[in-house]
Amino acid sequence: MQEQEHQQWMQHALQLARHGLGLTSPNPPVGAVIVLNGEVLGEGFHEVAGEAHAERRAIADAYARGNGHLLPSATIYVTLEPCSSVGRTGACTDAIIQEKLGRVVYGSTDPDLRHQGRADALLQAQGIEVCPGVYKDACDHFLRSWFHAIQTGRPWVTAKVATTLDGRMTRRQNFWLSGVETLRHAHQLRLESDAILIGGNTLRTDNPALTIRTPLQTPSPRKQQPWRVVLTNNMLSLPPMATLFTDEHKERTLLWENVKDFRVLLNELYTRYGVVNLMLECGGRLLRRFLEEGLVNEWMQSISPMVGAGPDFLVPGDFLPQEFIFQRESLIECERDIIIRGTLG
């Protein structure tokens, strides 16, 4: 019974956390809800790095609703273990202790070694009950890209590809492969990403803007356009009037020449630009390199219902050094296209 109630409120907190998707990097998106006798006293989510964490926002929300006096007997549900070290905003455990909350229920354990498991002891020492690991699998899955970045120092890399049934990436006369609804899913992924990477070939051929235009959800007004990362072997070969160099977001365009070590590049994107979610919108050649290096974590492919469309292949050449097996997480029929999404093992 309590188990069920815990799950239900943690799902609620996870829904709140989703509002932060694509906004919080390098921090994780986190949601929190404070509950007493089945009623919400206050709720919140972490929105932008440097601002209040989910727990503090839920507490502030409880005060704003006139529920501040009820906090001492209430339970706070939070998708991630509350932080216990002072960053830019003060430790969340301190806020919880200060408000004398009765109980803390959380999902994922913080992988950051400065915090990991410390919250339990700190809170329990103040007589606060702690229930860790509730709805943990769902919370961990939701935070997988952030965990990956913390643990490897590199962003979670999602390859976005659009192909025909026979694996071609282009059509005659540059007609678009994907339908309008399918493009909205691609823009949604941009909305949830911190950066989008292409190669010089794609820049020259498609002159893309790589901006968020028609996502499935209305973007938060706080969402910045993703970084637009261009890898090239020859900077001088890029057209200086390309959209990425001239549009209103041109300061969000990053250019790298002759990258030898993709791991170093990815580490720089994470540490210097706070990129936790990187989306690949490059062509087959560059994608093959990311695959060969074992750097692709997730895959989103739309397949358009046609064959014989073009001469390009997703991954030209011979066998890759290993096969990449895909764990399907979703399959959507999107008008005439299908969209398949999953993680690469």
Added chain:
Amino acid sequence: MQEQEHQQWMQHALQLARHGLGLTSPNPPVGAVIVLNGEVLGEGFHEVAGEAHAERRAIADAYARGNGHLLPSATIYVTLEPCSSVGRTGACTDAIIQEKLGRVVYGSTDPDLRHQGRADALLQAQGIEVCPGVYKDACDHFLRSWFHAIQTGRPWVTAKVATTLDGRMTRRQNFWLSGVETLRHAHQLRLESDAILIGGNTLRTDNPALTIRTPLQTPSPRKQQPWRVVLTNNMLSLPPMATLFTDEHKERTLLWENVKDFRVLLNELYTRYGVVNLMLECGGRLLRRFLEEGLVNEWMQSISPMVGAGPDFLVPGDFLPQEFIFQRESLIECERDIIIRGTLG
């Protein structure tokens, strides 16, 4: 109200017709049910060419159930216009007239010029009410391969392909691409086909049996193994001990050398061997030729969740002379694979 009743019984007749799928060629699979006051008096389907048609089997079934005396006021629902010319089994219109059935409701109009529309006048002249075209779209769709064969003199061609996400047809070390459940769908398509075509390369590389082993439905005891058609440029290059030449079904293997005109080949398969449904299980090169000639009508592709699996492509080479756009009819998640099926426009 009557409309709804008609539809319901026609669906019932169509279900009966499905039992004949893959058995009746060169005849169409047809179902019939005789109904009085919402009760089934008798039902049947056409099972094997040369034997009784659906209408005569439904009448015989009504007699077997002791309902023969009720036929004169009953309605017969049949998925296809009753035949009006005497073949091996006598015209069905004659049987209906002889039994003095009160009403005939049918779905598709017979495309055979010997029959087309003749049934209406013949039956009405005997005072039998005729309702043509009930549930016509579904009946026409069900009979599409037979219509195609009648109209073109060639079998309906369904390409069966198994690929990776990037359109490869092979894996390292000849591991199978598809999962066990996916193979059952392929065997089901074999069950519904009259012949399966491969090229000499597939014979040499895979030494397939092309027999029906694990279909989704239990095969009728009357189902023969499909014809196994091999196209080669050099008969002498084929291994004489290949399964297709030595197994218990070897008399069902047909071999063609140096076929120049695929239309002539297909016409021969239809007129000489009664092949209405032809399944392609060939490799990319031969499939490309069938596509280029515009001879592929339907497409069934399983996509396995992996990338970088092998050096082969579904359709090697440059742009095809035209794109083939696919009308999706079904999309199935089949364990880790997906199966997409549709018709090519």
